[in-house]
Amino acid sequence: MTATLTRRERQRAATVEEIREVARGLMREQGTTDVRFTDIAKEMGMTPPALYRYYADRDALLTDLIAEAYSELGREVAQAREERDPDDIGGRWIAAGTAYRDWARREPQQFALILGMPVPGYVAPQEGPTTEAAKDAMSQLSALFIRAAELGVLKEPLVREVSDEMAACAVDKHPELGDLVPPESFQAMIQTWATLHGITCLDAYGQFDWMTDEARDALFVSTLKTAALAAGIPID
């Protein structure tokens, strides 16, 4: 891993990063996930064909941006989570959820890029970063539940019934939960993610624009609390 990059390689990496940054900036400015090569090139003082030295086509750039957005979101959430006491499960949940929402509101285009519809003309590579990052998000959540179970503070969720199919998925696809986190808590875990994701989407895409910012913030925190309590995660 001794990244002994040559001068050229460093130059190239810098240019690639500049392309990404300019693309993100244009997305922010124009409020869309659509990026024109022409605009990026103009912004960088280059001609459009030059960009093809760095990305095969528009899809390649999008794929890269999507991957970066994933790790960016994951990083933000992980950082917020780790700023809290590992044993303060409720606090970690609130912190992580807040980071999720803050990023979505700050970067609605990038958020749409990874968790919305595919961009026109772009087809997601199979088994690409999408599934990868989705698992990352899940693992951050499941770590929280595992820790809660280890501490003995994970209570029964509001809805205890779990279908056999659901339970089978839990043990098959997420063996890391082991015996600590029962299927009904696994189910509740996904529900907390859904609630967080839902309130975040509605907020980031303007469905709450009729409320004041303070009300939106309060609504968000109360929603996270409700989700946590319903899942058996202690709050307050």
Next chain:
Amino acid sequence: MTATLTRRERQRAATVEEIREVARGLMREQGTTDVRFTDIAKEMGMTPPALYRYYADRDALLTDLIAEAYSELGREVAQAREERDPDDIGGRWIAAGTAYRDWARREPQQFALILGMPVPGYVAPQEGPTTEAAKDAMSQLSALFIRAAELGVLKEPLVREVSDEMAACAVDKHPELGDLVPPESFQAMIQTWATLHGITCLDAYGQFDWMTDEARDALFVSTLKTAALAAGIPID
């Protein structure tokens, strides 16, 4: 309102409807919200410029499709809701939520059109159908809560604390709730919508593809139940 349309007007209306239907079909086929005038025209056996007799430009068509998608979703939800006993609050909630999700999975592009990011190159008309239909969705939900309160079955939500800002928004923007539905229940109502929306988005956009269909269905229903119980709506 005696819609005595002339022959020409009927013909025109039929053509407009065909354009919409072909556009929706292309969206489904290509899996994007991007529609090319060229493709629509080709599909209809016309030349692209002919479409400009019916829509000023691509944005006008999109605006129309968005408006139609809104009423379509609203109609589906309302119909599912009304097939249940008006006093079976929990049943109505499950039915309405299921219709919401079914439509989103059946028409992911149209769902993205109305509740996702704006389409590239398209700017939503201010005060357009977006806010209008959002209120419609809210009113369908609030009717449910009002009825529950009238029947005396609306219990306290899981989280009872409400910020002053949030309570003010409730009485200001949704006076129809009156004194029957307290602010904490109004807050809980939005939370149920968020949960429904979140699980629907994750499902419709493939985040649950690693689960079996049966598990997804079971997860969805259990999520709706959790949301209802957390909001004080009786289930089962």
Next chain:
DNA sequence: CGAAAGCGTGATGATGCATAACGAACACGA
């Protein structure tokens, strides 16, 4: 120093949006 690789530009072709000008088909009244 000289060869090779990397980088950027201008020229070119393909596609899609949008407008303008022209011609065909239809409904309507005389």
Next chain:
DNA sequence: TCGTGTTCGTTATGCATCATCACGCTTTCG
């Protein structure tokens, strides 16, 4: 029945973007 004007659809044109190619300049390194 027959003009007449409206509606509708076509061909032709201009413009912007994506993508590729061939060529020249700069940097790197033996």
